[in-house]
Amino acid sequence: MNKTFKALVVEEKEDDIVAKLKECELTDLGEGGTIIKAVYTGVNYKDALATIKNGGVIRNYPMIPGIDVVGEIIETTDLILKKGDRVVVTGNGLGVTHTGGFSEIVRVPNEWVVKLPEMVDDKKAATIGTAGITALQAISQLEKIGLSDKNARILVTGATGGVGSIAIAMLKSLGYDNITALSRKKNEAYLQQLGAKDIIGLEEFMPEKIKPLQKQNFDYVIDTIGGESVAAILPQINYGGGIALCGNASGIKFSTTVLPFILRGITMVGIDSVQLSNDVKTTIWNRIGNELDEALLAKISNEEESLENIESVVTSLLEGSHSGRTLIKI
Template sequence: MDSFRALVVDRQGDSLSVKVQALTLDRLPEGDVTIRVRYSGVNYKDGMTVVPNGPIVKHFPHVPGIDLAGHVAASNDPRFKEGDEVLVTGYGLGVSTYGGYSEYARVPGDWVVPLPAGLSMKEAMALGTAGFTAALSVHRLEEAGLAPGQGPVLVTGATGGVGSAAVSMLAGRGYEVTASTRKEEEHGFLQELGASEVLAPDALRMPEGRALHRERWAGAVDPVGGSFLPHVLGTVRYGGGVALSGFTGGADFATNVYPFILRGVQLLGIDSVLCPMPLRKRTWERLTGELKPSGLLSAIAREATLDELPDALDAILRGEVRGRVLVAL
């Protein structure tokens, strides 16, 4: 093999170039395991890597893609051998080192997860970082005491990757799910995933000057954050939790202590990047069974090629992506 294709981001002054280029294996970073990548996915964080002067990538040229699935092409790690099916999400992939938008990738062996039986590489990346984050959110909420039958569970940003996966997972587990989205045209899509109610975000706002409102949600999955998070916290039922995993609505929010000290509400931070390997593997195992979204490939994923990636990255930043975009390499 003389060369392979990758999406390369390079800085030119204050602007970035984003284009498909031919690379050779000696351009890949150091690592124990070289992977022939078959699939990756498009995440909001990937979109941030192509924003000029963005906060995600510090060194250029760079290959984005914070998740990948493929076959081991070469390994110096005794845990993996040529031909093994594997996946990688999080750690420094696509941020501090070259990522999944490349036909070949090289990573430390400690980042690699054997592909669980019962999950294809395509399905694994239809889930990807977004599905993994949604599964961690459900796990943390249940660990904090959430169970079916306690009342409706709210999912914000429900047409996005994390949100749509969470709606399907929760519904499949027997929860009553309320989905929140600004996109009226997507109500049918969310109901197909299992949402029993779909609300516009404005319906979640509390009356002006109120610190708490009537208890409504048994729990919430929130990949949005920002100004709506205080309203969610103020309407969660006593002892309930909010699993917070993103900031598409902004990184800052202003709230008060009342939900925490008067209702015992728990704000649960979800970290899919440095999630410990034992929990990471257990979560991927759950994604082969009880947390595997119904109709995963048809309901959540659509495909893009490397050449179509720049448009897909722009679209996710504009909030125009429904569910997951699957990248076929």
Template sequence: MTNETFRALVVEEVNEEIQAGVKACTLEDLSAGDTLIKTSYSGINYKDALATIKNGGVIRSYPMIPGVDAVGEVMETTSDSFKKGDKVVITGNGLGVSHTGGFSEIVRIPNEWVVKLPEGLTEKEAATIGTAGITAVESINELERNGLSDKKARILVTGATGGVGSIAIAMLKSLGYENITALSRKKNEDFLYALGATKVISLDEFMPEKIKPLQKQEYDFVLDTIGGKVLSAILPQINYGGAITLCGNASGIKLETTVLPFILRGIKMLGVDSVQLPNEKKEAIWERIANELDKERLSTIGAVEEPIDRIEEIVTHLLEGTHSGRTLIKM
């Protein structure tokens, strides 16, 4: 295999500018590892979009192959836990950031990053879920560890048409939660109701003219994917004893708030990271997804399959916030 070429999206720094393009690569172009995988799918995430632009804050050393997710079949491995021919899924760690990633027909990674595709999920379903789904389900787990159990709890999901938001809504509904409000900038109500939302609010409708330290307690639990000013407007609206998870910053990294929702209403703000989660936790999340996510709801996301040559066009939509659901690169 050493001399064969395969295709990958390579991001390079040329004259202090960042250029991305599909190139013929060999194994020499891949980071070191003990397992070689023939990629079948890689999902496109917001982070991958940032990886292709200047000052995106994702890649520090060029050239790099982005792609924080990969699904495929083991070609070669030194592991005792899985073997040639096994279907596997990889999310996070350094993939597509400091280690050549999933936008490549061949991926080489350390054994410890490999998770076997759980029974009950196809490769395409696993790719649809990807890092976005792991983050969504870890956020739900974190809310449940912090009090969410009542199926009638009022739950708000932000960035609702995005990868994390849409899978979070599908999973919450699959778990039996009955009161899910989707907050979205897009007029995509049919999609959000089909996923499982019971109410859809636009960002214009949601944002108050002035954010007060405490407002009417509208939500018991919140799964936030966008941060920024929207997050500042949510905290004063969380019910006594409620909790909110934060995983993303599509609306900004700055958070302006007061201590009042925390000290007068005892609310909890919980950070979620799915990238460095230990593999045992990732495996448990994949099992939960395989067993509890309603596959018909997942198919509502309608993951679109695209060839590797279209990545640059798709990341532009992600960066502009005009992209919905999940787009998969089919290798």
């Protein structure tokens, strides 16, 4: 292993936040018993927030962002893992409170590491990443509250983002055909390739006045954007249906009433992918390997960039012009 390696380091300088590619050493990394040679890392909205002032992600500087990483073990003190294992790390504070994946070398606690199934290669794992774990957990939670009818009317918001794209592809892989994507119309062709039947723009979706109860247009919803769009969705969920909340790109607040819950018996579930146990993550990765249609996954935008070009990727995420997944090839 080289003594030095490249990493994107976010630092606080003169009341501002600066992100620069720097030469680092092992002593610059967080503690842990497993050292990984990174192969890929995905760029998530949370990573973009980590590079700006008041992004609400990083509180202690300097920090290497990157909330997921795929790579090969170089060294480990774990009794089960071994050198050469292909592994993935997501959540658990990676890239937030512990140095993360935007680095050629990553060091993490042993218990954070998940060995990849043989049917999931490195690039597929990176395309899935934290976004896919979140999407699959959302689907799993909706299944627990009743999602099973293949004719169910499902709405996915923020549909061109990583979570939304993977959610649509997985739902289509599972046989659901009645999927509506909330997104810009210009993304219609891309979303239909993934499996969306209809595309609705946010402008036409949001009413001038949100009524406590409206026409029951959807049975289940995966919401990746949060904000007031949630207030507009809840009154449209069918009796006994549900919504999974897993994002806040449009804000953390919304106003609603109790009527959709007590008169239509809908369920709202929150989706967290950070603190999931390795058992749950392993189940999700096996499900991805066994059930996600490879042809649909291949349609998800997964452009490769180098660490040197990460700034432009982050900018597009913050501006809302980013689609699919961008993978940093290490």
